[in-house]
Amino acid sequence: MDYAIEVQGLKKAFHQNQVINDISFQVKKGEIFGFLGPSGSGKTTTIKILTGELVQKDGYVKVLDVHSQKFSRANFRSRIGILSDNSSLYERLTVYDNLKLFCKLYHAPLEQIDVILHEVDLVDARKKIVSKLSKGMKQRVLLAKALIHQPEIVFLDEPTSALDPGNMAHIHRGLQKLNEAGTTIFLTTHDMEEATLLCDRVAFLNKGELQEMGSPEELRYKYSTHAFHVETFxxxxxxxxxxxxNGDKIRDLIVNDRVKSLHTDKPTLGQIFLKVTGKELV
Known part of the structure; x- marks a missing residue:
């Protein structure tokens, strides 16, 4: 199987504080992989290791068949896109001029700017100065910056955290379209509905340890009690x-036209995370 990311026995500590504790996982090429955990769980540290921002010493890490020792090379960095807490823009320039600079940096055609502005719903803001944009609009420009060179894999650390529901839905459609074209997406989010909607698989990270992994549907089935929840008229x-x-009991409710709604128990990803880790995903 082709993997975009391979991690084995990864560890990371800062001043005796073990932030990542012996985690292993693989991300398939072409999938959307959700890396979920509360603040301080090690998500951002992991992304920084996977993108070469932090040096990895303990464990084995490969991204796009490139070993972590070669992450600093330009040909690797041109194949990935990043939206993280360290992403920045040139505040005095327009949206268009910011993206024009990044096109030149990544040798991407300037025609790609209008394409990506449409994907993030910023066509009408192309001539606006970045410093005058709202937080949500800046977040969308940062997303455009991460995607402008059509990377093979994109790392998105809370990409929709500052967006309203309408813009969030627009970005979701853009990410799904991008993924359908073959781009692998590594996503962190606190929004469990977003993870359920977008992700092919998710991993739960807590205190630097992976505690569960699977598709949202698999996990919801695994942690379901499978009981019937019935609301009567x-x-x-x-x-x-x-x-x-209990078959006759359910049949009688239906035959006597008492059932207003009926469904089996399926916990949300947020409920599963709380059960697995004992923590809310905040």
Whole structure:
């Protein structure tokens, strides 16, 4: 199988504080992989190692078949896109001129600017000075910057954190379109609905350790009680265990036209994360 990212036994410590503790995972080429955890869990540190911003000593790391020792080389950096807490813009320049600079840096055609501005819904803001943009608009320019050179893999650290629901939905559609074209996406987010919508697989990171991994649907099934939740027209809410002995009870509710809604128990990713780690994803 082709992997965009291969990590084995990765560790990272700062001044005796173990931030990443022996984690291993692979990200398939062409998938959207969610790396989820509360603040301080080690997500951003992991991204900085995967993109060459931090030096990795303990463990094995490869991205796009390039070993971590070669991450500083220009030909590797031109193949990845990054939106992180260290991403920045030239505040005195327009949106267009910012992207023009990055096109020249990555040897991307200038025609790509209008394409990417459409993807992040900033066509009408192309001549605006960056310093005068809202926080949400700046976030979209940073996303455009990360995607301008059509990278093979893009690392997105909380890409929609400052966006309203409308712009978030627009960005989601753009990321899905990008992924359908073959780009691998490594995503961190605190928004469990976003992770459920976008990600092919997710990993739960807590205190520097990976505690669960799988597709959102697999995890929701794994942690489900599989009980039936029934709401009747007279306002009663029933929980009926999914067992053969309860078949007649459910049938009677349906036959007597008492069922207003019926569904099996499926926890959200947020509920699963809380159960696995004992922490809210904030």
């Amino acid at each position: 007279d306002g009663k809410k029933l929980i009926i265990e999914n067992e053969a002995k």
